[in-house]
Amino acid sequence: MGNKIAVPQNSPLGCILQNWDKFDLQTIKQKRLVFLCNTVWPKYDLEGQEAWPVGGSLNVNTILQLDLYCRRHRKWSEVPYVKTFMILRENPNFCKGRETNPTLLPILSRPLQSPQPGGLNDFLVNPPQPPLPETKEKEQAPPVPSSLYHTLSLDGSASTYTRPPGPRSGICPLPVVSRLTGPVQVQVPFSMHDLSQVKEDLGKFSENPGKFLEGFRKLTLTFELTWKDVAILLGQTLSLDERQTIWEAARQCGDELHLADANYPVGATAVPLQDPNWDYDTPAGICARNHMLLCLIEGMKRSQVKPVNYNKLATIDQGPHENPIAFLERLQETLIKHTNLDPGSPEGQLVLKDHFLTQAAPDIRRKLQRLALGTSAPMSQILKLASSVFYNRDQEERDRAEKKEKQKEERQAQLLAALQVHQPPPGCPKDTLPGKCYQCGKPGHWKANCPHGPKGEKPYTACPLCRKLSYWKGNCPESQKVPEPDHNSIWFELEGPSAVAGSLV
Incomplete structure (x- = not known):
């Protein structure tokens, strides 16, 4: 085989290679097309839960999502290669031998309900107008039948609704189904309960655009919405x-998109x-509907437009038992909801690291400060150290308890x-103590129990005042002498028990 890559002939990529001369050969190359289709594009993270399969795809939504992804990430050299699959999608006669079975589209799961007179008044902004005049075209089966016909205007203009012709009894009329061969969609209108539930799930677009956008995208993936369904949903959940x-x-x-590729219609x-009365049972109607939703x-x-409020980040503190990863996720959610910063951008990372370092748990914050990890450190390193402290809390508490117990044992020892x-040596009487008495200098007793104290006995040591051995300090004559008056001073009494001496001038 050499360096050749085997491509199935019945795949979209194989059809393009077989009809290579029918495409623009000046801007695309075969080897690069095969490389992009089978190696590069399957790795792209497309929106709407779409994924590019190996061998190519003719699904219009997948092709549009890939085209938008390449334009959003400025991969302009890959856009012409994406167009080849759209050209093949619009020209199925290129591969006549390839079976093109129709795709079975899922039918709406909402239950068929009997329309109530005036039930849509809650969803229409303006009062209803008279019913539309019936024409001969109504005698034919519509491409997208419904038990309730309504004409809505998204710009707030005229909006009318009318019941299809039939007996006005309590029995719900059966949905009209086209007499075409193959699978046919049956359109079922939204009920009051459905709309109230959708409105509650989506929330307000002005308060949380991300939640609204994600919920609307899930609706487009879950249901085969028509233009009327989209008009009702947007009219119920959005302001004018x-x-x-x-x-x-x-x-x-x-x-x-039209300027970039003329195959797309104008806005x-x-x-x-x-x-527009698209026929949703045909590929053209499905393609137009998907392009509108896109x-x-x-x-x-x-x-x-999100209200910017950086103070919300200061209110997010890590709980005592909260995982650092969960704490970082809460900071990221608050950053996305209340600021215009991207958590993956350098500015967003700087803000996240600053609040993570200052609002983490006390033990994690002390550890990070002790290691001098600031906002210049990578977020992965900060998160790794914080997780290590969080998961080793029990071991650190045990180490601290063991250290305190060891210190207590050392003090007791x-x-x-x-x-x-201070215990007496073996063989000595129990009432004797080692050392000498501070009073008499003899061993065997304390100073308070000294027999040579001030009870008439002569002290063993000299008096600290006169340095004589004949008496104690309390009986020393020096301590009993009265100081002679100074002739240069005059003593006079003041009111009270004290006296003040003044010097003669």
Whole structure:
């Protein structure tokens, strides 16, 4: 085989290689196309839970997501290669031998409910207008049948609804199904309960755009939404200003895609204000619907305006038993929700490290300060050290307890040794003590029990005043002498028991 790579002929990539002369050969190369399709693109993290398969894909949503990913990350050299799959998608006759079985689309899981008169009044901004006049086209089966027909306008203009013709009884009319061969979608309208639940799950776009965007993306993946469904959802969950802002941003995104690739429709056609009546049982209708949802999601991303409040980060403190990783995740969520910084950017990392170092648990904070780990250290190193301190808390507490117990034992041993020093030597009477008395200089007793104390006996040592051996300090004549008055001083009494001497001038 050499350096050749085996590509299945029945795969989209194989069809492109077999019809190579029908594509733009000036901007693409075969080897690079095979390398991108089978090696590079499957590793891209596409939005909407899409993944590029090895061998290529003809799924319009997958191709659009790959095209947006390449444009968002400025991979302009790969965009022409992505277009080849879109061209193959629009020209299935290139591979006539390849079986192109129709894809079975999931039917909406919402239960069929009987429409109630006036039930949509809660979802419409303006009062309803008279029913639309019936035409001969109604006699034919519609491509997307529904038990409730409504015409909505996303710009807040006229909105009407009417019940399809039929007997007005308590029995819910059966949905009209097209008489075409193959799988056919049956459109079921949203119920009051569905809309209230969706509104609660999405929340307010102005307060938490990320939550709203993620919830709306999940709805587009779970249900096969039509233009009417999207109009009802946005009208119920968004304010008029938010709806207009998102719609304008979505149209601008559609215009940008059209300028980059003429195969895409202009923004006004891609994101229409009125129901375009797409046939969702055909590939063209599905492609148009997916392209509209893609532009709307991109418009929501561009329209989100978050209130910047850095003080919210200062209120996030690590709990005494909270894992450092969970604490860092809470800081990142607060940074995303209340600031315009990206946690992966250098500025976001600097802010996260600063708050992590100052708001961590006391023992973790002391350890980080002792090792002088500041905001210049990598976040991975700080998190690794914090996790080590967190998981070794029990061992450190045991070490501290053992250290205190050891110090206590050492103090007790020192005290016991000091008491043993003052014990009398073996063979001595119990009432005798080692050393000499400070009073008489004789061993065997304390100074307080000295028999030679001030009881008439002569002291053993000299008097500290007169340095004589005949008496104690208390009986020393020197201590009983009265000082002679100074002739140069005059003694006079003041009121009170004290007297003050003044010198003669």
